Amino acid sequence: MRFILAKDATDVSQRAYDFIRKSILQNPSLILGLATGSTPLELYKLMISDHKRGNLSYKKVKTINLDEYVGLPEGHPQSYRYFMDNNLFNHIDIDKNNTKVPKGNAINLDKECEEYSSFVSTNRPDIQILGIGSNGHIAFNEPGTSFNSSTHIVKLKDSTIKDNARFFENESEVPQQAITMGIKDIMSAKMIILLATGSSKAEALYRAIKGPITEDCPASILQTHPNTVILGDHTSSFWIRVNREPE
Ligand code: F6R
Numbered sequence: 001m002r003f004i005l006a007k008d009a010t011d012v013s014q015r016a017y018d019f020i021r022k023s024i025l026q027n028p029s030l031i032l033g034l035a036t037g038s039t040p041l042e043l044y045k046l047m048i049s050d051h052k053r054g055n056l057s058y059k060k061v062k063t064i065n066l067d068e069y070v071g072l073p074e075g076h077p078q079s080y081r082y083f084m085d086n087n088l089f090n091h092i093d094i095d096k097n098n099t100k101v102p103k104g105n106a107i108n109l110d111k112e113c114e115e116y117s118s119f120v121s122t123n124r125p126d127i128q129i130l131g132i133g134s135n136g137h138i139a140f141n142e143p144g145t146s147f148n149s150s151t152h153i154v155k156l157k158d159s160t161i162k163d164n165a166r167f168f169e170n171e172s173e174v175p176q177q178a179i180t181m182g183i184k185d186i187m188s189a190k191m192i193i194l195l196a197t198g199s200s201k202a203e204a205l206y207r208a209i210k211g212p213i214t215e216d217c218p219a220s221i222l223q224t225h226p227n228t229v230i231l232g233d234h235t236s237s238f239w240i241r242v243n244r245e246p247e
Pocket of ligand 1: 034036037039067130131132133138
């Protein structure tokens with residue numbers, strides 16, 4: 001695991017983009033694992049602006065997203081499919097048939113989970129982009145999730161529902177369940193880039209990087225991944241910079 005202290009959120013995004021750009025130039029058919037949430041938004045803006053300047057094509061790139069809410073139709077403005085279309089895919093030259101997001105409204109969710117994991121194992125992401133939850137979750141793998149998990153349905157923790165309520169009219173509208181790649185799926189990526197910005201992530205980031213490897217902090221498993229880069233800004237890296245455990 002490599003930790004890079006970036007200047008600020010813009011620098012975090014720029015550095016992540018530099019990895020992606022270089023990798024797509026080397027391999028135009030790259031498989032890119034993507035995340036939703038606020039953290040990667042600036043990265044997606046950089047991907048769009050550089051694409052519009054004619055510098056990078058996504059024609060052959062494939063993407064695989066981490067997760068989706070259960071029960072929201074694909075066109076729902078808070079669905080992760082809608083998020084990805086609007087914040088990235090609609091603005092670059094990617095073939096939408098090459099973009100995969102779990103189907104949260106599948107009739108048979110168990111089958112969807114099984115098929116998703118099997119898809120990930122035959123399409124191992126070359127680079128997986130991750131954010132981190134304030135409780136240390138990655139994708140929707142909440143504390144306590146088995147490190148051996150494959151794609152599964154989760155009941156969201158209250159803390160995650162609260163964190164995500166800002167995207168909905170009110171907290172009661174946040175779906176209670178999600179479909180998420182499991183930790184084993186995520187760890188199968190050839191390279192992982194985790195982005196962390198803002199003070200709300202400081203404790204989780206410390207535990208992920210310096211804490212014990214424990215299912216209580218799902219992101220701590222990344223310490224065992226052979227090619228993980230963590231990009232943190234000054235605020236998210238507070239406890240790492242002062243080199244002591246969060247109080
Ligand atoms: C989203 C995802 C989540 C987020 C995490 C941080 O696809 O997998 O694990 O990365 O909740 O969210 P933000 O970036 O909104 O702070």
